[in-house]
Amino acid sequence: MTVPLLDPAAAPAGEPGSVPRRDKTLRRLLRDPVAVTCLALLALIALASVCAPLLTSHDPYRSNLSDALAPISADHPLGGDGVGRDILARLLYGARTSMLGTVLAAAIALAIGVPAGLLAGYYRGWFDGIAGWVSNLVMSIPAIILLLVVLGSVGQSTYLAMGVFGVLMAPGVFRLVRGSVNAVREELYVDAARVSGLPDARIVRRHVLPVIQAPVIILAAQMLGVGILIQSGLEFLGLGSASQPSWGSMLNDAFGNIYTEPLLLVWPGLAIAITVTASALLGNSLTDVLVNGGKRRTRRGDTPAAGDAPAEDDGVPASVPLGPLTGEELLVVEDLRVSYPKNTGTGSSTVVDGVSLTVRRGEVLGLVGESGSGKSQTAFSVLGLLPSTARITAGALVFDGTDLGTAGAGARGGVRGRRIAYVPQEPMSNLDPSFRIGSQLVEPMRRHLGLRAGEAREKALALLDRVGIADPARVYAAYPHQISGGMAQRVLIAAAISCDPDLLIADEPTTALDVTVQAEVLDLMRSLQKERDMGMILVTHDFGVVADICDRVSVMQNGRIVESAPADELFADPRHPYTRMLLESTLEDSEPRRPPGDDATTSPIEQGADA
Numbered sequence: 001m002t003v004p005l006l007d008p009a010a011a012p013a014g015e016p017g018s019v020p021r022r023d024k025t026l027r028r029l030l031r032d033p034v035a036v037t038c039l040a041l042l043a044l045i046a047l048a049s050v051c052a053p054l055l056t057s058h059d060p061y062r063s064n065l066s067d068a069l070a071p072i073s074a075d076h077p078l079g080g081d082g083v084g085r086d087i088l089a090r091l092l093y094g095a096r097t098s099m100l101g102t103v104l105a106a107a108i109a110l111a112i113g114v115p116a117g118l119l120a121g122y123y124r125g126w127f128d129g130i131a132g133w134v135s136n137l138v139m140s141i142p143a144i145i146l147l148l149v150v151l152g153s154v155g156q157s158t159y160l161a162m163g164v165f166g167v168l169m170a171p172g173v174f175r176l177v178r179g180s181v182n183a184v185r186e187e188l189y190v191d192a193a194r195v196s197g198l199p200d201a202r203i204v205r206r207h208v209l210p211v212i213q214a215p216v217i218i219l220a221a222q223m224l225g226v227g228i229l230i231q232s233g234l235e236f237l238g239l240g241s242a243s244q245p246s247w248g249s250m251l252n253d254a255f256g257n258i259y260t261e262p263l264l265l266v267w268p269g270l271a272i273a274i275t276v277t278a279s280a281l282l283g284n285s286l287t288d289v290l291v292n293g294g295k296r297r298t299r300r301g302d303t304p305a306a307g308d309a310p311a312e313d314d315g316v317p318a319s320v321p322l323g324p325l326t327g328e329e330l331l332v333v334e335d336l337r338v339s340y341p342k343n344t345g346t347g348s349s350t351v352v353d354g355v356s357l358t359v360r361r362g363e364v365l366g367l368v369g370e371s372g373s374g375k376s377q378t379a380f381s382v383l384g385l386l387p388s389t390a391r392i393t394a395g396a397l398v399f400d401g402t403d404l405g406t407a408g409a410g411a412r413g414g415v416r417g418r419r420i421a422y423v424p425q426e427p428m429s430n431l432d433p434s435f436r437i438g439s440q441l442v443e444p445m446r447r448h449l450g451l452r453a454g455e456a457r458e459k460a461l462a463l464l465d466r467v468g469i470a471d472p473a474r475v476y477a478a479y480p481h482q483i484s485g486g487m488a489q490r491v492l493i494a495a496a497i498s499c500d501p502d503l504l505i506a507d508e509p510t511t512a513l514d515v516t517v518q519a520e521v522l523d524l525m526r527s528l529q530k531e532r533d534m535g536m537i538l539v540t541h542d543f544g545v546v547a548d549i550c551d552r553v554s555v556m557q558n559g560r561i562v563e564s565a566p567a568d569e570l571f572a573d574p575r576h577p578y579t580r581m582l583l584e585s586t587l588e589d590s591e592p593r594r595p596p597g598d599d600a601t602t603s604p605i606e607q608g609a610d611a
């Protein structure tokens with residue numbers, strides 16, 4: 001059996017499926033007017049602080065009592081403070097202290113949190129235990145008390161205060177990184193990289209760092225804003241360095257003159273507000289670009305609605321459109337879109353984005369793609385099994401002449417369950433444990449086909465026999481827990497074909513089964529499909545299965561079909577880079593299937609039945 005191990009970092013840069021390139025991210029960021037404004041403001045403040053000696057001739061430290069509370073004038077463009085120092089000069093030089101202090105805190109938090117999170121998340125073990133314990137301890141210490149203790153015992157220094165604050169922020173970074181690394185290290189492609197002998201440093205560089213870089217950048221932008229606020233707060237309380245100009249100390253000075261010259265509060269207050277707001281908004285824009293591929297907030301504050309042109313800036317082109325119809329199609333799906341409201345309450349996320357496909361009678365269509373690409377959602381749309389929160393639209397959703405989108409409940413019910421049948425992924429959880437197999441098989445036949453109890457029982461026994469169960473009567477009388485997974489899947493296949501459907505939709509029907517049973521179940525499905533000339537949609541992530549039984553294949557990525565072709569053509573000449581990546585990442589040297597009969601996990605009743 002071949003096992004596809006999908007590695008998003010394996011695709012060439014810039015091709016679909018690859019990690020977004022840095023220049024692409026920057027381009028997206030620069031297309032967001034809020035991000036551009038925030039970046040420009042922050043850059044301007046940083047530049048002004050660096051060029052302070054060029055922008056003012058005043059010394060920010062020198063006080064001239066004759067200029068105390070001086071009004072705005074050509075010599076003092078923003079006036080003088082309570083002891084006659086030029087406010088503009090203090091604002092410009094103060095930006096250095098404020099920004100440097102904040103950058104220092106963020107740098108310390110990142111320098112501690114990122115490597116510790118990487119090590120703890122990747123290697124776990126004793127380091128994870130100790131680092132987790134230390135991080136919990138640090139987080140439980142009230143920050144302001146620790147700062148007061150340190151500054152009280154070592155002396156008042158803005159940079160020392162911000163250094164300590166950086167240490168206090170490090171556990172937040174540690175937890176974020178550890179959580180992200182923990183999630184990615186469970187991915188199949190990381191296992192594959194380990195198995196193939198890649199050194200840890202390379203695995204971390206190729207597979208782990210790309211995953212953590214977005215949340216870390218976003219967190220860093222947010223830390224800048226928080227750092228400015230904390231630093232200003234400390235200086236306002238008189239805990240920073242008295243000798244350095246800073247926005248917080250300016251607020252402190254201004255507070256002393258609040259009744260005589262309230263305008264003094266405005267300048268440092270404005271500087272702090274602009275910097276903090278710009279950092280926070282930049283963090284939001286970075287979240288949109290890095291986490292949501294720039295799609296999170298359109299002008300309507302929503303992801304593209306059904307009918308909008310699919311976004312192409314995530315590197316995935318629009319879904320392959322429907323080819324010319326021949327009139328022989330059993331199922332026609334055109335421009336299918338499925339979206340769900342976001343948990344945040346605003347906007348929605350699109351999980352199927354303009355999918356078009358057809359299935360003819362007697363044809364097996366494989367729907368392949370990595371996990372989360374929208375295969376099951378597409379299949380469930382046809383089956384009418386989507387949850388009520390799903391918003392589904394389609395240009396066409398037509399089964400053998402019946403428009404499933406507009407047909408009444410009665411007409412749809414006559415099609416779904418009877419003419420379109422379903423074989424699920426998890427056989428055991430699709431059988432009710434409190435009813436015997438027989439009664440679960442008989443009920444749909446009695447309802448859909450109007451059979452009498454005796455007829456339905458006979459047909460059920462014949463079906464159990466047809467799907468390869470050696471002792472149908474015994475299985476008919478058994479409860480689900482008395483049969484094995486392979487046998488349960490045979491029962492569900494028998495149930496699916498019991499009403500003689502025209503279309504069978506199978507969602508990863510062999511994933512939960514032992515490899516030996518997988519091959520047998522696939523053979524069974526293929527022979528039933530041929531024998532009854534059924535159309536079939538086979539949802540799978542396994543190209544081995546596709547090669548085994550599919551006539552045509554549609555490859556899905558990010559909710560869209562990126563390539564559709566006859567199976568042999570697709571294997572011989574995959575056109576789309578994502579298809580090539582999927583095929584190339586298919587491991588050929590995984591364990592071979594064991595011969596039938598070598599199944600050690602077969603249940604007692606199955607052994608009895610098969611004997």
Ligand SMILES: Nc1ncnc2c1ncn2[C@@H]1O[C@H](COP(=O)(O)OP(=O)(O)OP(=O)(O)O)[C@@H](O)[C@H]1O
Pocket residue numbers: 340351369370371372373374375376377378387541
């Ligand atoms: N009820 C739901 N609400 C919100 N999002 C959902 C819901 N059900 C599925 N999704 C999302 O839809 C996307 C596509 O899911 P789908 O199950 O179709 O993927 P798939 O390709 O079949 O993957 P797998 O092979 O893992 O089953 C996923 O990102 C999933 O998180």
